[in-house]
Amino acid sequence: MKFTKMNGLGNDFIIICQDEEPDIDVTLVQQMCDRHFGIGADGVVYVLPSVVADAQMKIMNADGSEPEQCGNAIRCVARFLYERMEMKKTSIVIETKAGLQAIQMRLDSERVTAVRVDMGEPTLHGANIPTRSNEERVVDYPLQCEGKEYRITAVSMGNPHAVLFVEDALHYPIEAVGAKLEHHPFFPNKSNIEFISIKKHDEIDMRVWERGVGQTWACGSGACAAVVAGVLNERTARKVTVHLKGGDLLIEWDRESNHVFMEGPAQFVFDGDWLL
Structure with a gap:
C-alpha cells in the first residue's frame, strides 16, 4: 500500500489515496501511526473521490478514532492534490465529515507555499x-x-x-x-x-x-x-x-x-x- 508522509507544522499524517471508500482496520491504523514499530504519525488520512466536491478526506486518529475535522490535515491534502494528483486548480473544495470546505492555494513556481482554508462558522451553543x-x-x-x-x-x-x-x-x-x-x-x-x-x-x-x-x-x-x-x-x-x-x-x-x-x-x- 503506497503512502505519503506529510505534516502541517509538525502535526504529521500518513496520506493514502484510494479510488473507493476504505474498509477501515483500526488495528492497522494504530500500527501505522506507532512511532516505534510503524511509520509514525498523528493520524492516517484517506484521500477519496467525492460526488459533491473535488475530493473527500477521511481522517483516523492515531488511536483509531475518527475526528470530524482537522485543519492541518486538510492543508496537507490540498497540497497533495495539487502537486501529486495533478489537480492544477488554485481553488478547490474538499468534502469532510464536518462538511464542505473551500481551499485557496498560494503558489510559487507551481509549488504550494501556503494553503488558506475556509473553516466555516464556529458553533457556540x-x-x-x-x-x-x-x-x-x-x-x-x-x-x-x-x-x-x-x-x-x-x-x-x-x-x-x-x-x-x-x-x-x-x-x-x-x-x-x-x-x-x-x-x-x-x-x-x-x-x-x-x-x-x-x-x-x-x-x-x-x-x-x-x-x-x-x-x-x-x-x-x-x-x-x-x-x-x-x-x-x-x-x-x-x-x-x-x-x-x-x-x-x-x-x-x-x-x-x-x-x-x-x-x-x-x-x-x-x-x-x-x-x-
Missing part, C-alpha cells in the same frame, strides 16, 4: 458543540475537575474544543491537565483542549492536547477555536498570528461572513510502501 451545557455560549465557564477549577470557553469548528487562558502556555503542564479534561463528563464526545497565553492583541502562544492523539505540535481547528475564544472573551483581535510548537498559523474570524479562515504551510516528508 453548548449543546451543539457538544457539552453538557445548554447555554447559548459557554464562555469563561467554571469547569470542576479533581478538586480544581478550570475556566474554559467551548467552541466547535466541526469538532469540539475547550480553550483555557493560561499565564504561560509554553510551560503549562498540558500533559496532565489535557488528559483529564479531554475525558471530562462535561464533553459527551470528549474534547480537544487548547492552552493559550496572550502576547499581543493580535498574537498568541498556543499548546494543544488533541482528542484521541495527545499533545501534538499543531492543531489547525484548535487555533481557529482559540481565536474565536479570544474574541468572545475580549482578549484578542479577529485576525491573529497563532504561535504553535511547530510554527505559525494566521487565523481570521471574519465579521461579515462569520466564517473562520486559517492559513499556513503543508510539507512533504517522504513516500513509501506499507507491506500488508
Whole structure:
C-alpha cells in the first residue's frame, strides 16, 4: 500500500489515496501511526473521490478514532492534490465529515507555499458543540475537575474544543491537565483542549492536547477555536498570528461572513510502501 508522509507544522499524517471508500482496520491504523514499530504519525488520512466536491478526506486518529475535522490535515491534502494528483486548480473544495470546505492555494513556481482554508462558522451553543451545557455560549465557564477549577470557553469548528487562558502556555503542564479534561463528563464526545497565553492583541502562544492523539505540535481547528475564544472573551483581535510548537498559523474570524479562515504551510516528508 503506497503512502505519503506529510505534516502541517509538525502535526504529521500518513496520506493514502484510494479510488473507493476504505474498509477501515483500526488495528492497522494504530500500527501505522506507532512511532516505534510503524511509520509514525498523528493520524492516517484517506484521500477519496467525492460526488459533491473535488475530493473527500477521511481522517483516523492515531488511536483509531475518527475526528470530524482537522485543519492541518486538510492543508496537507490540498497540497497533495495539487502537486501529486495533478489537480492544477488554485481553488478547490474538499468534502469532510464536518462538511464542505473551500481551499485557496498560494503558489510559487507551481509549488504550494501556503494553503488558506475556509473553516466555516464556529458553533457556540453548548449543546451543539457538544457539552453538557445548554447555554447559548459557554464562555469563561467554571469547569470542576479533581478538586480544581478550570475556566474554559467551548467552541466547535466541526469538532469540539475547550480553550483555557493560561499565564504561560509554553510551560503549562498540558500533559496532565489535557488528559483529564479531554475525558471530562462535561464533553459527551470528549474534547480537544487548547492552552493559550496572550502576547499581543493580535498574537498568541498556543499548546494543544488533541482528542484521541495527545499533545501534538499543531492543531489547525484548535487555533481557529482559540481565536474565536479570544474574541468572545475580549482578549484578542479577529485576525491573529497563532504561535504553535511547530510554527505559525494566521487565523481570521471574519465579521461579515462569520466564517473562520486559517492559513499556513503543508510539507512533504517522504513516500513509501506499507507491506500488508
